[in-house]
Structures are given as C-alpha cells and as structure tokens.
Amino acid sequence: MKKKHLQRLDLIFKNEHDTEAILEKTFKRSNDDVINDLISSGLKGRGGAGFPTGLKWKLASEEETEVKYVICNADEGEPGTFKDREILSSVPHKVLAGMAVCARIIGAKKGFIYLRGEYLFLKPQLLEAIDKFHSLLDEMKVDFRVEIFLGSGAYICGEESALFESMEGKRGEPRNKPPFPTAQGYKDKPTVINNVETLAHTYSIFKYGPEKFRDLGIQDSRGSKVFSVSGDTPVPGIYELEFGMSLQKFVDDFADGDAKAVQVGGASGFCVPRKRFDKTVIGYQGKLRGTSLPTGGSMMIFNSSRSMYNVLHNYLDFFVEESCGQCTPCRVGTQQLLLGVEAVKKGEQPSSYLDKLMDLAEAMRITAKCGLGQSVANSFSSIVENFKEEMIY
Amino acid sequence: MAEKINLKIDNIAVNIDEGSTILEAAQKINIRIPTLCYHEDLCVAGNCRVCMVEQVGSDRLIPSCAMPVSEGMEIMTNSLKVRSARKQVVELLVSEHRAECTRCYKNGKCELQDLSSEYIVGENGYIDLIPLKGYSIDNFSPSIIKDDSKCIRCQRCVRTCNELQNIGALSVAYKGEHMKISSFYEKPMYEVVCTNCGQCINRCPTGALTEKTYFDEVWSALNSEKKHVVVQTAPAVRIALGEALGMPVGEIVTGKLVAALRRLGFNSVLDTDFTADLTIIEEGNELLQRLKKVLVDGDTSVKLPLTTSCSPGWVKFIEHAFPEYLENVSTAKSPQQMFGALAKTFYAKKIGVEPENMVSISVMPCTAKKYEADRPEMRSSGYKDVDYVLTTRELALMIKQAGIDFSSLPDDEYDSIMGESSGAAVIFGATGGVMEAALRTAYEVVTGREVPFKNLNITAVRGMEDVKEATIKIENVLPEWSFLEGAELKTCVAHGLSNAKKVMEAVRDGKAEYHFIEIMACPGGCLGGGGQPIPTSLAIRKQRSKAIYEEDSLKPIRKSHENPEVIHIYEEFLKEPLGEKSHELLHTHYTKRNRY
Numbered sequence: 002m003k004k005k006h007l008q009r010l011d012l013i014f015k016n017e018h019d020t021e022a023i024l025e026k027t028f029k030r031s032n033d034d035v036i037n038d039l040i041s042s043g044l045k046g047r048g049g050a051g052f053p054t055g056l057k058w059k060l061a062s063e064e065e066t067e068v069k070y071v072i073c074n075a076d077e078g079e080p081g082t083f084k085d086r087e088i089l090s091s092v093p094h095k096v097l098a099g100m101a102v103c104a105r106i107i108g109a110k111k112g113f114i115y116l117r118g119e120y121l122f123l124k125p126q127l128l129e130a131i132d133k134f135h136s137l138l139d140e141m142k143v144d145f146r147v148e149i150f151l152g153s154g155a156y157i158c159g160e161e162s163a164l165f166e167s168m169e170g171k172r173g174e175p176r177n178k179p180p181f182p183t184a185q186g187y188k189d190k191p192t193v194i195n196n197v198e199t200l201a202h203t204y205s206i207f208k209y210g211p212e213k214f215r216d217l218g219i220q221d222s223r224g225s226k227v228f229s230v231s232g233d234t235p236v237p238g239i240y241e242l243e244f245g246m247s248l249q250k251f252v253d254d255f256a257d258g259d260a261k262a263v264q265v266g267g268a269s270g271f272c273v274p275r276k277r278f279d280k281t282v283i284g285y286q287g288k289l290r291g292t293s294l295p296t297g298g299s300m301m302i303f304n305s306s307r308s309m310y311n312v313l314h315n316y317l318d319f320f321v322e323e324s325c326g327q328c329t330p331c332r333v334g335t336q337q338l339l340l341g342v343e344a345v346k347k348g349e350q351p352s353s354y355l356d357k358l359m360d361l362a363e364a365m366r367i368t369a370k371c372g373l374g375q376s377v378a379n380s381f382s383s384i385v386e387n388f389k390e391e392m393i394y
Numbered sequence: 395m396a397e398k399i400n401l402k403i404d405n406i407a408v409n410i411d412e413g414s415t416i417l418e419a420a421q422k423i424n425i426r427i428p429t430l431c432y433h434e435d436l437c438v439a440g441n442c443r444v445c446m447v448e449q450v451g452s453d454r455l456i457p458s459c460a461m462p463v464s465e466g467m468e469i470m471t472n473s474l475k476v477r478s479a480r481k482q483v484v485e486l487l488v489s490e491h492r493a494e495c496t497r498c499y500k501n502g503k504c505e506l507q508d509l510s511s512e513y514i515v516g517e518n519g520y521i522d523l524i525p526l527k528g529y530s531i532d533n534f535s536p537s538i539i540k541d542d543s544k545c546i547r548c549q550r551c552v553r554t555c556n557e558l559q560n561i562g563a564l565s566v567a568y569k570g571e572h573m574k575i576s577s578f579y580e581k582p583m584y585e586v587v588c589t590n591c592g593q594c595i596n597r598c599p600t601g602a603l604t605e606k607t608y609f610d611e612v613w614s615a616l617n618s619e620k621k622h623v624v625v626q627t628a629p630a631v632r633i634a635l636g637e638a639l640g641m642p643v644g645e646i647v648t649g650k651l652v653a654a655l656r657r658l659g660f661n662s663v664l665d666t667d668f669t670a671d672l673t674i675i676e677e678g679n680e681l682l683q684r685l686k687k688v689l690v691d692g693d694t695s696v697k698l699p700l701t702t703s704c705s706p707g708w709v710k711f712i713e714h715a716f717p718e719y720l721e722n723v724s725t726a727k728s729p730q731q732m733f734g735a736l737a738k739t740f741y742a743k744k745i746g747v748e749p750e751n752m753v754s755i756s757v758m759p760c761t762a763k764k765y766e767a768d769r770p771e772m773r774s775s776g777y778k779d780v781d782y783v784l785t786t787r788e789l790a791l792m793i794k795q796a797g798i799d800f801s802s803l804p805d806d807e808y809d810s811i812m813g814e815s816s817g818a819a820v821i822f823g824a825t826g827g828v829m830e831a832a833l834r835t836a837y838e839v840v841t842g843r844e845v846p847f848k849n850l851n852i853t854a855v856r857g858m859e860d861v862k863e864a865t866i867k868i869e870n871v872l873p874e875w876s877f878l879e880g881a882e883l884k885t886c887v888a889h890g891l892s893n894a895k896k897v898m899e900a901v902r903d904g905k906a907e908y909h910f911i912e913i914m915a916c917p918g919g920c921l922g923g924g925g926q927p928i929p930t931s932l933a934i935r936k937q938r939s940k941a942i943y944e945e946d947s948l949k950p951i952r953k954s955h956e957n958p959e960v961i962h963i964y965e966e967f968l969k970e971p972l973g974e975k976s977h978e979l980l981h982t983h984y985t986k987r988n989r990y
C-alpha cells in the first residue's frame with residue numbers, strides 16, 4: 002500500500018516577483034485594513050514566542066514617536082536550523098517587501114537585517130537584492146532604507162533585546178521586559194522585530210489575501226511552516242508543511258522506521274517519545290506548555306540506537322556555553338543540570354537527585370530572565386521524564 | 395503629576411505613582427523583598443532573580459525590582475512558589491561561591507550571607523562549582539582586592555564603574571559558565587584605568603571587591619616599642635565612623651574618634667584638617683598667582699582653569715583620560731600627603747623623634763588614598779610620607795577588635811601643632827567644600843573683606859547636584875590685587891567621575907570657561923568615599939553632608955587662613971605660601987598614563 006504523504010507546500014519558496022504590485026496595493030489601503038488582514042490571517046511569529054504579527058505591528062504603529070525601526074531577525078542560531086538562510090538566499094525580495102509594508106504602517110524609515118555572522122557569504126547577494134529594492138522604492142518615492150548588520154556569533158544575540166544591545170555596540174545581554182520592543186527597541190525607539198520567515202509569510206498574505214493563509218493549519222496555528230528535518234532520517238532537509246499535522250504522520254513520512262523520539266523545536270523545544278507521537282499535533286498548540294521557545298522549526302529524529310542521555314548532555318552543553326551568563330538561574334542552573342545528570346549517571350548522586358534537578362529546571366522556567374533560561378526545562382524535563390532509565394543506567 | 399496606580403501586595407492595598415516598580419510599592423507598605431543586584435544609586439539590572447514575586451494569574455514569577463506596577467495587579471511576595479524559587483536561587487548562588495564566611499572580611503556585612511541566613515541552604519545543596527572551576531584573586535593593587543570566587547555576578551560594580559564613574563575599568567567578559575567580571579584583557583586592576591575610587595567596593599554586596607587592609611601592619615607598629623605612631627584623620631571620617639559602630643547616620647563623632655585613637659595606642663593624634671587648611675593657603679595662592687600671570691603678565695604658558703588635586707581618584711583619572719590637562723591640575727599635594735611630608739620633617743623634629751622611627755598612618759574615607767600614599771612622588775621627607783592608609787571601615791574594625799565601647803567614649807581633643815583646624819577644612823569632606831573654603835580665603839586675601847555670603851555659607855556650591863557653577867564678582871580689591879577689580883571669578887564643582895568627565899569635555903570643547911574647578915572622584919565628595927561605611931545611598935550621603943556643614947558652623951574658626959597653627963607653621967617653618975619649603979614638601983607633579 003502506498004503511503005499518503007504529507008502535502009509539501011510551496012508558498013514561501015515560490016518564485017514570484019510582485020513586490021511593486023504588493024507595495025502599491027497595500028499602500029493604497031489604510032493601515033488599519035492592512036493590519037486587520039494580518040490579524041485575521043492568524044499569522045504568528047516564526048522565530049520566537051509565536052506572537053501574533055498583526056498585533057505586533059499595530060502596537061508599534063500606535064507609538065507616537067518620530068523615529069522607529071523594522072528589524073528582520075536573521076540570526077538563526079538554533080543548531081540544526083537553516084531555513085532562514087534558505088529563504089534569504091532564494092526569496093530575499095519577499096522579506097524586503099514585508100519590511101517595507103511594516104515600515105509604512107508603523108512609520109519607520111530605516112530597517113535592518115540582523116544577519117548571523119556565519120552567513121557572511123550571503124551578504125553580497127543580499128546587498129544586490131537590497132539595491133534593487135532601494136531603486137524600486139526610489140521610483141515609488143518611498144522613504145525607506147534597509148541595511149545589513151552582521152551578528153557577532155553568540156546564540157543569545159538572536160533574542161530580540163540582546164540583539165538590540167548588540168546592534169548598539171554593547172554586550173549581547175537580554176533586557177528586562179517591559180518595555181517591549183514595540184515601545185522601546187533598538188536605540189530605545191519603537192521597533193518591530195520579526196523573523197525572516199514571518200516576514201516572508203506577510204508577502205503571501207498581502208498577495209493572496211488573509212483567507213488563503215488562514216485556510217491552512219488549525220485553530221491557533223495557521224498557515225504553513227518551514228521545518229528543518231534532521232537526525233535519523235533518510236531525507237534530511239528543508240520542508241514547508243502545513244501546521245496541524247500529527248507527529249505520527251510526520252514520523253511516518255520522514256523517519257527511518259525506527260524513531261523512538263522527536264525533538265520538536267530544537268534544544269529549547271520538547272522531546273516527544275514514540276508513545277506520544279499520535280497524540281502530538283505540530284503547531285503552537287502542540288507544545289506541551291505555553292512557554293516561549295524559539296520556534297526555529299527544527300525537527301530532530303532519534304532512532305533506537307541513540308542514547309537520550311547523550312542527546313540531553315549535548316543540549317545542556319549548548320546551554321552552559323550559550324547562556325549569556327547574566328542571570329543566576331540560567332548561568333548556574335544550566336551548569337548544575339549538566340553536572341547533576343553526569344553525577345547521577347556516574348552513580349555519584351542517587352537517582353532521586355534527578356527529582357531535585359527537575360525542580361531546578363522548573364525554577365529556571367519561572368525565574369530566568371529570558372527565553373533561553375526559561376526554556377531549558379522544556380528539553381530537560383521532557384527527556385528526563387520520558388527516558389529516566391537512560392539517565393540512570 | 396504622575397498618574398496613581400492601585401494594586402495589592404500580599405492583600406494590602408497600595409496606591410503609588412505610575413512608573414514605580416513593585417519593589418518600591420512593597421517598600422512603601424513596609425514589605426521587605428530581598429534583593430541583590432538592585433542598588434538605588436544604579437540603573438536596574440534584574441539579573442540576580444532573588445526579588446522574584448508572584449503575580450496572581452501569571453505562570454512565571456516576575457522580578458519586583460524591574461517590573462513596573464499596573465492597575466489592579468495582585469502580587470504575592472511570600473507564596474510557596476516564591477519562597478521555593480528564591481531558595482533555589484540562593485542555593486545556586488552559594489554553589490558558585492567560595493563560601494568561607496569565617497575567614498571573610500565581609501563576614502557579618504555581606505548581603506549574600508544575610509540572605510543565606512534566611513534561606514538556610516543546608517547540606518543537600520547543589521554541587522560545589524568552585525573546586526571544579528578554580529578562581530583567581532587579584533591583590534596586586536595597593537587599594538583593591540578582587541576575589542572572583544566571592545562574586546555573584548550582580549554587576550553592581552560594573553554599573554558603578556560605568557554609570558556613576560564612567561571609567562569602564564570593570565566589564566563583563568565571556569558568556570555562559572565562564573561569564574565573569576573583568577578588566578581590560580583581564581589585566582590586574584593596578585595596570586588598568588581603575589582610579590582606585592572604591593565606589594565599586596561600596597556597592598559590592600559580597601566580599602568579591604574589598605579594600606586592601608593594613609590594620610595588621612598598623613597593629614604591629616602600635617605594639618612596637620621603638621616606633622612613634624602618628625595618625626591623621628580626614629574630615630569625612632568623623633561624620634561617618636559612627637555608622638560602622640552602630641550609631642545613627644550623620645552622627646558627629648569627632649571627640650570619640652580622637653579618644654578611640656588614643657586608646658588604640660597612637661602616640662600623636664593629629665588632624666588632616668590641619669593640612670586641609672594648609673592646602674587652601676597653597677592652592678588659593680596658586681590660583682591667584684596663575685590669575686596674575688595670565689591677566690597681568692600675559693603669560694600663555696600658565697594654564698587656566700586650575701583644578702583641585704586633593705582627590706587621588708580624580709588625579710589618576712585625569713592622568714589617564716585628559717593628560718593634555720595635567721598642567722591645569724594644582725601642584726598642591728592633597729592634605730593627606732602634605733600631612734605625611736610635614737609629619738616626618740617639621741613635626742618629627744618638633745617632638746624630637748627620628749623620622750625613621752616614626753610611622754605615619756592616616757584614616758581616610760577613601761581607597762584611592764592607599765594608592766596615593768604609594769605613589770613614588772610621595773617621599774618628600776626622604777621616607778614614605780604616609781606609611782599606611784586605613785579606611786573608615788578598617789578603623790571601625792580595629793576599634794571593635796580592641797573591645798572599645800565606642801558610643802560611651804568621652805570626647806577627647808587632638809594633639810597640638812598639627813591638630814587645629816577651621817570649619818573650612820571640615821567641609822573638604824563634602825562636594826563643593828574645597829571651593830567654598832578656597833573662596834572664603836581667596837576673596838578675603840584679595841579684598842580684605844569676608845566673602846559676601848550670610849554666615850560665610852556659599853550655598854551655591856553646596857548640595858548633591860551633579861555639576862554646580864558659581865560666579866563671584868570681585869570688587870573693591872586691595873591695591874596689590876587691582877588687576878582683579880571687577881573680575882568675575884567663574885567656578886565649577888563636580889563630584890563623581892562621570893560628572894568630572896562632562897566638565898572636562900566641556901572645557902576641552904571650549905564650551906565652558908572657568909577659572910577654578912573643584913572635582914571629587916566620589917559621589918557627594920569624600921563623605922561618599924570608597925572607604926566609608928557600607929551601605930551608601932543618596933539619603934545617607936545627604937545625612938553625612940548635613941553633619942559636615944553642622945560641624946563647620948560650630949567651629950570657632952571658619953576660615954583656613956585664621957587657623958593659628960597654620961599661621962604658626964608659616965612663621966616658623968614654611969615662611970611663605972608657594973615658597974621654597976612648600977615646593978619641596980607640599981607640591982608635586984603628575985604623569986601621563988595609558989587609556990585602558
């Protein structure tokens with residue numbers, strides 16, 4: 002029997018060039034109309050906490066400040082994800098168009114693409130796209146300019162407020178919130194910061210209308226999403242899929258037939274064990290808890306040959322290094338989690354020490370300053386809970 | 395007027411200005427929320443996470459120091475969730491800490507210790523990270539010890555050094571597990587732009603930043619038969635020492651200070667205030683001489699504005715940051731160093747002690763004074779002019795060690811020859827004080843009349859404003875000062891090095907024309923010095939300032955040039971201001987330094 006495959010979508014990467022038409026069309030409409038379209042499309046951020054994009058633009062548009070900014074977050078630091086790189090190299094004009102509409106709505110004259118340092122090789126072609134885009138804006142007499150800012154290489158600089166700090170020449174440390182970026186972002190001015198993919202989606206929404214986007218996906222998770230599939234899969238790569246699929250379907254399509262767990266959302270995401278594949282739906286609702294995690298779209302498949310202890314150890318190593326180190330729960334907590342699981346594995350601590358570590362992860366979730374420290378508990382707790390024996394023996 | 399916000403904290407209603415934080419709202423109704431990274435002199439960091447509270451209806455806890463109040467908010471500061479999270483945070487901090495309180499200088503005065511005494515961590519804490527990671531202690535500086543193993547990464551020091559002082563000697567380096575407080579390329583503190591001001595020490599909640607202590611050296615000098623130990627006390631010590639010994643803020647304890655020093659065994663108990671008066675004579679004359687050279691002789695090699703030189707933190711700052719202005723700094727030594735040079739010459743001879751048998755100690759509100767005493771220039775007597783510098787805090791500790799019940803001590807008086815002082819010297823301890831003292835004297839020298847202010851109080855240069863300016867019109871001068879007739883003497887006063895930088899930039903950019911600038915490295919002046927009792931806050935500094943001006947107003951002599959011992963030392967020893975002996979003992983020069 003032939004398996005019925007998940008439908009591969011081709012919205013984002015579709016080769017279409019309608020920037021001028023889209024700008025003309027949206028500029029003719031009132032800001033409220035355009036924002037309402039975005040809101041009714043159901044588009045949510047594809048880089049972070051899944052904040053409704055229309056609402057974000059609306060908040061920034063309501064700020065009464067002369068200077069505002071639009072920033073495209075292309076820091077893409079989550080290991081195993083490279084979807085933003087693909088989008089920027091194949092359809093940069095869609096991202097730029099989204100930025101221009103956003104700038105128009107909120108009243109910004111300046112935009113930035115915060116480009117991950119490792120993506121330096123993309124810069125020449127991006128500059129070319131920006132040049133073309135600027136000429137079009139000049140023709141249309143639109144006062145908006147986009148610049149590239151090259152990131153410094155720290156994962157934490159993808160967090161929006163750390164990103165602003167880094168752009169301001171300071172150390173990349175997340176700020177307190179509030180104030181939120183829409184009120185005080187880059188240089189303390191109202192700023193809309195969106196992920197590359199989010200901006201590319203706005204292009205489709207402006208072109209095809211909000212209904213078409215809304216028709217895809219389910220409930221709170223609308224539209225399509227670009228996934229980076231990696232791990233124990235015969236077909237690693239980038240796939241645009243509809244939100245709302247069950248994880249079982251995903252595994253059937255992409256795994257090697259022996260999947261024991263899937264890490265959804267990378268190091269900051271959740272580990273789903275085989276027994277929960279069919280109960281897990283991929284989308285904002287599919288998360289086990291309503292925490293903010295960088296929804297980089299990473300799907301990492303582990304088959305039965307993998308040690309989940311090693312998987313967890315790798316994630317913790319990553320956090321121990323990539324925590325900015327400013328807040329206690331994250332700086333010290335990540336080290337304690339790592340040393341703690343090692344001690345249990347070596348028999349230096351009793352298995353009950355894992356319970357203390359679970360409490361610690363929970364404390365980190367509710368006390369850490371930014372999404373990084375808050376989401377360590379996601380992978381930690383889901384792996385320890387579901388693969389406890391592997392942690393001990 | 396700000397809008398008012400209504401909220402409930404632990405079921406108690408609070409009404410507070412919009413923009414206030416939850417922490418401030420809690421303080422208003424006397425609910426104490428523990429804090430570590432928060433300091434009221436500094437911007438909010440929100441990184442220690444001990445001040446977390448629960449907002450009803452929200453899953454995660456929120457940092458009370460950083461979260462603004464909002465209408466209808468319901469906050470719980472003592473729920474199970476809050477208590478257990480706080481305890482975990484304390485446990486984590488302790489696991490990263492070389493907790494050895496019984497050996498620690500901050501024992502009993504440490505915010506982490508206080509907190510851990512409330513949230514008993516016990517034995518089942520986390521894995522001790524210190525043995526795994528190692529640590530380093532920088533004790534090469536004559537003023538400051540930086541012990542990374544006691545650091546909780548609250549960044550209070552970094553914010554102090556960058557915001558309050560605008561020096562940038564301390565910064566955060568590395569990330570994750572390696573994140574630490576560091577200096578330029580991790581060089582030792584004495585090699586970088588650190589001014590030794592000690593403001594970071596005053597705000598460090600733990601024993602990670604402390605002054606280098608010298609009380610052991612002082613005790614052994616006191617216990618040595620052969621040595622004659624002379625002590626001098628700075629103006630700002632007498633209004634703050636009480637704080638460190640359980641007395642209220644702003645208590646004047648001059649008499650008890652003298653009595654305690656005698657009880658400790660100092661052979662001569664003398665006063666830096668005496669040389670503060672002397673500084674005014676030397677520096678005031680230097681100002682008048684420079685004005686004359688510029689205005690009458692047209693001598694372009696003479697630099698104006700003249701700046702004060704009594705704050706060693708400021709001196710080191712200008713050596714690093716504005717070396718092209720070193721000739722603008724008064725060549726007059728600070729009162730401490732004038733005292734030291736005179737102690738081992740004039741005073742030693744007077745009392746018949748060989749200078750090599752004299753040990754010269756100073757008690758200072760300042761950590762930079764330790765560094766100043768170590769400068770190679772400060773050996774005019776042929777010996778180290780000041781052997782050891784103690785902070786107010788160290789002296790308080792010595793008094794405790796000696797079992798002296800400070801508050802019940804009867805008042806005593808300084809020894810003579812170098813123990814008399816005027817009110818003008820006392821106010822050296824507050825920002826604007828040197829300016830006021832100098833004006834009281836210079837104006838009178840030039841006009842033959844007292845400064846035209848009620849009770850001699852030049853209020854324009856008093857107070858905690860960042861930068862103060864005052865212009866004094868000079869009229870009806872004495873014949874020999876006729877060139878100053880009608881002149882307007884433009885003065886400026888700044889405290890804290892970020893303000894000093896602002897003033898110097900304005901001078902450099904030609905945006906300000908001053909004749910005389912007073913700069914103190916520390917907020918509030920010496921009364922807020924890096925060696926003063928901890929804690930510090932604007933309210934505390936204002937209390938201390940009040941005490942200083944009160945001490946001034948009570949002094950029978952209010953002007954430096956009327957100090958009889960000062961008059962006497964000129965007659966007998968120095969002969970004249972800026973004279974040969976002065977140049978030998980009381981003046982110095984400065985050195986250009988690197989910019990990192």
Ligand SMILES: Cc1cc2nc3c(=O)[nH]c(=O)nc-3n(C[C@H](O)[C@H](O)[C@H](O)COP(=O)(O)O)c2cc1C
Binds near residue numbers: 048050077078162
């Ligand atoms: C540790 C951390 C790393 C992040 N890295 C990225 C990133 O690389 N790219 C990105 O778009 N968002 C990243 N985010 C999320 C951003 O803070 C921000 O929410 C997002 O850019 C908003 O865009 P969106 O609303 O379009 O998702 C990160 C968040 C955290 C906490």
Ligand code: SF4
Binds near residue numbers: 374
């Ligand atoms: S949670 Fe981690 S990354 Fe975020 S601010 Fe705290 S230490 Fe930095």
Ligand code: SF4
Binds near residue numbers: 504544
């Ligand atoms: S710094 Fe504080 S907690 Fe640490 S050893 Fe010293 S007194 Fe104890």
Ligand code: SF4
Binds near residue numbers: 559
């Ligand atoms: S002593 Fe002063 S200059 Fe030196 S590090 Fe501390 S605050 Fe900065």
Ligand code: SF4
Binds near residue numbers: 546550
């Ligand atoms: S040295 Fe002191 S003030 Fe600075 S971060 Fe460490 S504990 Fe905080």
Ligand code: FES
Binds near residue numbers: 446
């Ligand atoms: S005091 Fe609020 S986070 Fe440190």
